[in-house]
Amino acid sequence: xPTHETPLLLGAPPGEALVHCIFIHGRTQSPEDMAEQxxxxxxxxxxxxxxxPRATGNSWYGARATEAxxxxxxxxxxxxxxxxxxxxxxxxxxxAQPPPLVIGGFSQGAxxxxxxxxxxxxxxxxxxxxxxxxxxxxxxxxxxxxxDCLPVYLTGSDRDAWIPVDAFASAAEAxxxxxxxxxxxxxxxxxxxxxxxxxxxxxxxxxxxAGGVTPLR
Numbered sequence: 001x002p003t004h005e006t007p008l009l010l011g012a013p014p015g016e017a018l019v020h021c022i023f024i025h026g027r028t029q030s031p032e033d034m035a036e037q038x039x040x041x042x043x044x045x046x047x048x049x050x051x052x053p054r055a056t057g058n059s060w061y062g063a064r065a066t067e068a069x070x071x072x073x074x075x076x077x078x079x080x081x082x083x084x085x086x087x088x089x090x091x092x093x094x095x096a097q098p099p100p101l102v103i104g105g106f107s108q109g110a111x112x113x114x115x116x117x118x119x120x121x122x123x124x125x126x127x128x129x130x131x132x133x134x135x136x137x138x139x140x141x142x143x144x145x146x147x148d149c150l151p152v153y154l155t156g157s158d159r160d161a162w163i164p165v166d167a168f169a170s171a172a173e174a175x176x177x178x179x180x181x182x183x184x185x186x187x188x189x190x191x192x193x194x195x196x197x198x199x200x201x202x203x204x205x206x207x208x209x210a211g212g213v214t215p216l217r
Contacts, residue, residue: 018047024109104128133167
């Protein structure tokens, strides 16, 4: 899998932002899809720089998230995690207190954000995983980090075709063991999409982070 591509930047310039938000698209999607399906539906956007990564071939790794990890999947996943890490490392940090960071995503992007956190968390800010889980199965050896009360929002649905409820529940357990400040929402009958209820919580998290208030308290 080649190196991933240049992200789409929306909102405040990163060097002037109160908050940086990296939001990662799902499989077969694009940053433009996330701009339409997520960012355009938010209201708490003033002073926020949105960095929307772009996967080469519109996929961060080839396997389904719930399949056992292979050497190929591990390599692809690590390359994608490293790509997100590079975006974080390149964020402007000129101020004595760098802006807080919200990392999130939808579907495969939510899974990638969670895997990033389990390697490089915690950070000052929050994480938003809209329809996400850990990549691999409980039998796989996977990284694990102490998230030290990082606010995390995790969602799922009983009707989601890509992230089954047991994978969602396993991710919730892992985040609880990682000491995340965790809110979980299961949205009955919701298809593989982003609901208004999820957008509303995401809005609240962004507003809290921008206002210096710890979200999900």
